[in-house]
Amino acid sequence: VIPVDQRSAEHVPLCYEQNLTFHSLLQVELSENDAVRLQRMPSIFTQPTDEGKGYYILPPIRYPDGKFYMKIGHSERWELVVHTEEEVRDWFRSKGNPEAIMTRPPLDLLPGVTPVSVHRDACVTVKTPTRQLYVDMVTTSLGVALGGNGWSAKSCDEIGRMAAKMILKGQWDYDLPAAQFRVRWAAGQQKPKL
Numbered sequence: 001v002i003p004v005d006q007r008s009a010e011h012v013p014l015c016y017e018q019n020l021t022f023h024s025l026l027q028v029e030l031s032e033n034d035a036v037r038l039q040r041m042p043s044i045f046t047q048p049t050d051e052g053k054g055y056y057i058l059p060p061i062r063y064p065d066g067k068f069y070m071k072i073g074h075s076e077r078w079e080l081v082v083h084t085e086e087e088v089r090d091w092f093r094s095k096g097n098p099e100a101i102m103t104r105p106p107l108d109l110l111p112g113v114t115p116v117s118v119h120r121d122a123c124v125t126v127k128t129p130t131r132q133l134y135v136d137m138v139t140t141s142l143g144v145a146l147g148g149n150g151w152s153a154k155s156c157d158e159i160g161r162m163a164a165k166m167i168l169k170g171q172w173d174y175d176l177p178a179a180q181f182r183v184r185w186a187a188g189q190q191k192p193k194l
Contacts, residue, residue: 017184020082023123024096025073029116035060035068043154096122125150135181
């Protein structure tokens with residue numbers, strides 16, 4: 001949520017149609033040579049197999065610890081809906097579902113890559129019923145950018161630009177239709193009027 005005016009943010013009930021879902025992922029540490037070799041690699045998505053196993057692989061980036069990591073996540077087959085804050089805490093402590101991700105099949109798509117190390121991790125994703133992220137002004141002084149649906153990390157820079165332009169103008173200012181990104185309110189909720 002991106003409040004333009006903190007006073008308005010305190011008075012808006014944020015009741016959007018959305019679900020939180022658990023995901024498991026791998027952080028694959030690469031040598032600097034492999035990371036440089038793969039720096040122009042696109043994001044890769046595979047279709048789920050008959051067993052429901054599919055993957056995404058994001059290009060390697062340098063993390064704050066100075067090391068290069070490539071992120072590998074799984075398809076929706078392994079998603080679980082989150083219901084409580086306690087479940088979220090327990091999930092992050094668990095490091096994810098070890099059955100959800102295997103290292104070898106995704107890395108087979110990248111010949112010659114030898115991981116330095118592999119770390120399992122947990123993630124929580126906001127899912128919208130439209131499968132489209134929400135980028136919308138919910139009042140005249142409050143805008144939101146949320147609901148990445150598990151695919152927005154690869155596009156986060158542009159999503160941030162889209163949201164920032166909207167916030168600065170107080171209205172939609174992008175070359176895609178605003179209706180495509182409009183917030184859907186939870187049952188019984190209406191857009192706040194401030």
